[in-house]
Structures are given as C-alpha cells and as structure tokens.
Amino acid sequence: MTNPTTQIALKNNTSSSVVYAYVTGLDINKNNAYGFLQPDGKTLYYPDSPSQVQQPLAVDCAIPLGAPGTTTTVTIPQLAGGRIWFAVDNKLTFLLNPGPGIVEPSVTNTDDLNYKLNWGFCEFTCYVDFVAIPIALELLNTAGNKQVVQGLPTDGLDQICAQLTQQGASENGIWDKLIVKGPDGKNLRAMSPNSGRIGNSGLFDGYYQPYVDEAWSKYTNTDLKVDTQAQWGIAHSPSHPPSTSSAAARGPSGTYPIQTRDEMGAIGARLAAAFNRSTLISNPDQPDAIQNGANNYYKTNPTNHYARIVHGVNLDGRGYAFPYDDVVPSGATGPDQAGTVFDGSPELLTVTVGGPNGGSVGNGREDKGAAGDGDKEKKKTAFDFPALFKKIMAMLKGIFRK
Incomplete structure (x- = not known):
C-alpha cells in the first residue's frame, strides 16, 4: 500500500x-x-x-x-x-x-x-488451514470505491460441519474427521485436509489415487496445455511417460534451477488447482476452456470436498480454501474464488467478526498475479515439464498438498 x-x-x-x-x-x-x-x-x-x-x-x-x-x-x-x-x-x-x-x-x-x-x-479470508469464526471484509479506498467479501453466515461453521458429516457418511467416514469439537461438545472448527493430516497422517491415504492414475494415463497420449498466464506462455506435456531420470524427485519450485523456478511455480499452481477442483481430466487446456468457470468445479469424485463445501457455504462463494485457489481462467471478469481484497490506496478496512451485516455483494477483483491475459504464444518450455507433472501427481497420491 x-x-x-x-x-x-x-x-x-x-x-x-x-x-x-x-x-x-x-x-x-x-x-x-x-x-x-x-x-x-x-x-x-x-x-x-x-x-x-x-x-x-x-x-x-x-x-x-x-x-x-x-x-x-x-x-x-x-x-x-x-x-x-x-x-x-x-x-x-x-x-x-x-x-x-x-x-x-x-x-x-x-x-x-x-x-x-x-x-x-x-x-484475505483464508481457509487454507481451518474454518472457525465467520469473518467478513470490506475495503474502502481513497476514491470511494469498495470491495466486499461477505464471508460465512453466522451459522456457517455448523453448516460446513453438517455437510462434512454427510460427505463422510457417503465416503467411509473420511471427511467428518476434519471436525474438531470444543469442550462443550459443540463445533469448534473444521480443519482443511492439509491440517487434518498433521494430527492423523493416514487420513486420505489413497483417496486421490484413481484420479492421479487416470490423469497420467490420459496425458501420456493426449497433449496437456498449461497456460502460465505470464511471459512464459503455454507449456505442453509430453506424449509419452517421462523416463526415470527425468522424473527424479524434484519439487515444483525449490529444487529446480533458479532460471526456471518461477515458470515452474506458475505451472505447478495451475495443475494443483486443477487437481483440487477435479477439472484436470476433463480439461486439457488449463486453466482455460472451462465452461461456466466455477460452476463446473468439484463435479466428480474424488475431489476436494472441503473446498467445495467452504465455497458453497460462504455467502458470496469466495474464500481461499486451498493453496492456489486464486487460479482462474484467462480473461475472467467475475469475482475470484479466493476472496481477496486489494488496493494501492486504501482508506478503511472493515473487518466484521461473527457474521454478516447484510447488504449486497461488492465488486470482485481479478487477481493480477493469478489471472491476466498473459502471453498466449505457444513456446517450447526450457525445463522438464514431464518431471514436474509426474512429481505433482506423486505428491497427490492420496493426499492434498501445496
């Protein structure tokens, strides 16, 4: 600011x-x-x-x-x-x-x-770790413009916990294990899958395995295009599985050469978002070509039901429910799902705890770091995309990770 x-x-x-x-x-x-x-x-x-x-x-x-x-x-x-x-x-x-x-x-x-x-x-209305007390944001800048993120309703936590319980009943009691009760027996918070695994390392083991296998099977023979939405343009997957040497255990950012680290981070973010939203298999042009955008997220199993439920309960559908939840299709003009507010000349930030004041949803903001038209030129990547793709899928074998 x-x-x-x-x-x-x-x-x-x-x-x-x-x-x-x-x-x-x-x-x-x-x-x-x-x-x-x-x-x-x-x-x-x-x-x-x-x-x-x-x-x-x-x-x-x-x-x-x-x-x-x-x-x-x-x-x-x-x-x-x-x-x-x-x-x-x-x-x-x-x-x-x-x-x-x-x-x-x-x-x-x-x-x-x-x-x-x-x-x-x-x-920035972040639910990456957990959900608890409803919190809403309203940012007024010096020009008199407002951005509003409505947050959860007063009973939002109870709604989320009820839906996690319902989802758990249909999937062998997995999702309800994210609910933490207080000493009085009431809902205290709902943990994200990442946080839930810290106390229960076996939680979600094998959960994403079928999706990972299907995605890898598809994109060994089908071209997957990932728009970095930045100066690197579009990266393409290989038409064959990577060799053992090219698929060495490299992370999506820190262990790659510094010359390509940012580029790989941009690709990794979009792949991670596609996995969490279960749009990777249905959409070979990431993160674009998704008709109706968020309306087609979380439509198949397995998926990140925690993120689906959190977005569904939030009054305006906005809130950062998993790492890279700010990824959106290029040219998107509606409010982002991440629920961020940002301005270079803020005057007053109003933070309401406990539930909404009422009123209409404010104008959303497209995150320039996550969206933007970017450079659409198709170019050959300067790094090992097969290794990155396989590494991300290995990380998702049964778990949700950043």
Missing part, C-alpha cells in the same frame, strides 16, 4: 461481549520487525529476543472489541504479512523464542494453550 497508515474498523457481530482482536505483522519501515498492535490502537510493540524459549509477551496486546454491534477503529503502519486474530470469550496466548521468534496460536498442536479456545484470523 502507498499510504503510510491505514485505518481498520473491527466490528463485533458475535453474540458475546468478550471478544478480543490482535493485529500482527512485519513493519516494513523498521526492517520488517515483527510487531503487535497495542490496545491503544495505534502503537506497535516490537518484542525483544528472550534468553529462553516459550516466554510470554512483555505487553498484553489484546484489543477489546466491546459489546455486540460495536466497532473499534485502529490505525496500522505499513505491514507485510499482516494478520488480524479474533478470540471469543478468552484471550489468546502468543509466546516468544530467541530471535525473537513468535510462537503463534496453533490449531494442529493439541498441546497449544489456544487449541481449545474459539478463535480465528483473517488473511
């Missing part, structure tokens, strides 16, 4: 009068120092490095939001990697390790002090 500061309006739309917010991020004007916004709503606390691990913060940075329906406005400097955390009925515990290293609340570590508490955070 270009403005030195931005106002954030934090609205309590829950039924509780005990709701706390925490605003964290890297202050780009202080060498990316990790900062916590203090309860005065304008001063950042920068933790010092402790001499021992698991030390408490020196400052209580819980921002009380007041009674239901009230709004608390805070002001932040230019932050990178910013998050807004919310906790209902309790405060959250952040700890410090030498560095300083920030120990944030975890939904996968059952020993974490926050594990049984009702909390969530917003990071």
Whole structure:
C-alpha cells in the first residue's frame, strides 16, 4: 500500500461481549520487525529476543472489541504479512523464542494453550488451514470505491460441519474427521485436509489415487496445455511417460534451477488447482476452456470436498480454501474464488467478526498475479515439464498438498 497508515474498523457481530482482536505483522519501515498492535490502537510493540524459549509477551496486546454491534477503529503502519486474530470469550496466548521468534496460536498442536479456545484470523479470508469464526471484509479506498467479501453466515461453521458429516457418511467416514469439537461438545472448527493430516497422517491415504492414475494415463497420449498466464506462455506435456531420470524427485519450485523456478511455480499452481477442483481430466487446456468457470468445479469424485463445501457455504462463494485457489481462467471478469481484497490506496478496512451485516455483494477483483491475459504464444518450455507433472501427481497420491 502507498499510504503510510491505514485505518481498520473491527466490528463485533458475535453474540458475546468478550471478544478480543490482535493485529500482527512485519513493519516494513523498521526492517520488517515483527510487531503487535497495542490496545491503544495505534502503537506497535516490537518484542525483544528472550534468553529462553516459550516466554510470554512483555505487553498484553489484546484489543477489546466491546459489546455486540460495536466497532473499534485502529490505525496500522505499513505491514507485510499482516494478520488480524479474533478470540471469543478468552484471550489468546502468543509466546516468544530467541530471535525473537513468535510462537503463534496453533490449531494442529493439541498441546497449544489456544487449541481449545474459539478463535480465528483473517488473511484475505483464508481457509487454507481451518474454518472457525465467520469473518467478513470490506475495503474502502481513497476514491470511494469498495470491495466486499461477505464471508460465512453466522451459522456457517455448523453448516460446513453438517455437510462434512454427510460427505463422510457417503465416503467411509473420511471427511467428518476434519471436525474438531470444543469442550462443550459443540463445533469448534473444521480443519482443511492439509491440517487434518498433521494430527492423523493416514487420513486420505489413497483417496486421490484413481484420479492421479487416470490423469497420467490420459496425458501420456493426449497433449496437456498449461497456460502460465505470464511471459512464459503455454507449456505442453509430453506424449509419452517421462523416463526415470527425468522424473527424479524434484519439487515444483525449490529444487529446480533458479532460471526456471518461477515458470515452474506458475505451472505447478495451475495443475494443483486443477487437481483440487477435479477439472484436470476433463480439461486439457488449463486453466482455460472451462465452461461456466466455477460452476463446473468439484463435479466428480474424488475431489476436494472441503473446498467445495467452504465455497458453497460462504455467502458470496469466495474464500481461499486451498493453496492456489486464486487460479482462474484467462480473461475472467467475475469475482475470484479466493476472496481477496486489494488496493494501492486504501482508506478503511472493515473487518466484521461473527457474521454478516447484510447488504449486497461488492465488486470482485481479478487477481493480477493469478489471472491476466498473459502471453498466449505457444513456446517450447526450457525445463522438464514431464518431471514436474509426474512429481505433482506423486505428491497427490492420496493426499492434498501445496
């Protein structure tokens, strides 16, 4: 953002009068120092490095939001990697390790002090890790234009859990294992498949195997085109399986030569999105040539039913449900599924916790990093596409991974 500061309006739309917010991020004007916004709503606390691990913060940075329906406005400097955390009925515990290293609340570590508490955070309405408290965003820029992401309805978590239970009943009790109950027996959160596997490593083993096998069988004889939607143009799959040497265990980004790393990341993102949405087999022109776009996502089994259900329950269908959920067909003009808001000149970001205020859906934004017309020129790739394709499918053999 270009403005030195931005106002954030934090609205309590829950039924509780005990709701706390925490605003964290890297202050780009202080060498990316990790900062916590203090309860005065304008001063950042920068933790010092402790001499021992698991030390408490020196400052209580819980921002009380007041009674239901009230709004608390805070002001932040230019932050990178910013998050807004919310906790209902309790405060959250952040700890410090030498560095300083920030120990944030975890939904996968059952020993974490926050594990049984009702909390969530917003990071562009991200559901990659889990779903919990409904959070909605509205961004107003200095020209008076608004972007709105409505988020979940008040009972959104219960709706998601009910549908996961239903899906689990039809698929041998898999999907309902993503539901976490609180001490009172009520739904506390719904985990993503990635997060669910951290506590249960065997969850989803073999789930995607039939789809992986069918995709590989098809594209050993059929040309698969992946539009990078960037300067690299369109990559083509081989017409035969890769050799053992070319299919060495290379990841989609980090272990490839730096000269082709970004290009391969663009291809890998689009293949991962196609697998999660189960559009890879039906569409040899990724991510384009999908009639009606999102209306044809998640139509076959196996698929990422967590993502399908989360999008279906969100009031406007938008929310980042898996890594690379921001991939869209070239030239798409409607709101992206990822549920991001972005502006170079923001004036006020309103974050509502607990459910919607009502009103109409705002205008969506096409993510320039994920869509855009790009360079459509067909060109020969400068790297080993067969190896990348096979590696991604190997990663998806029974699991959902980034």
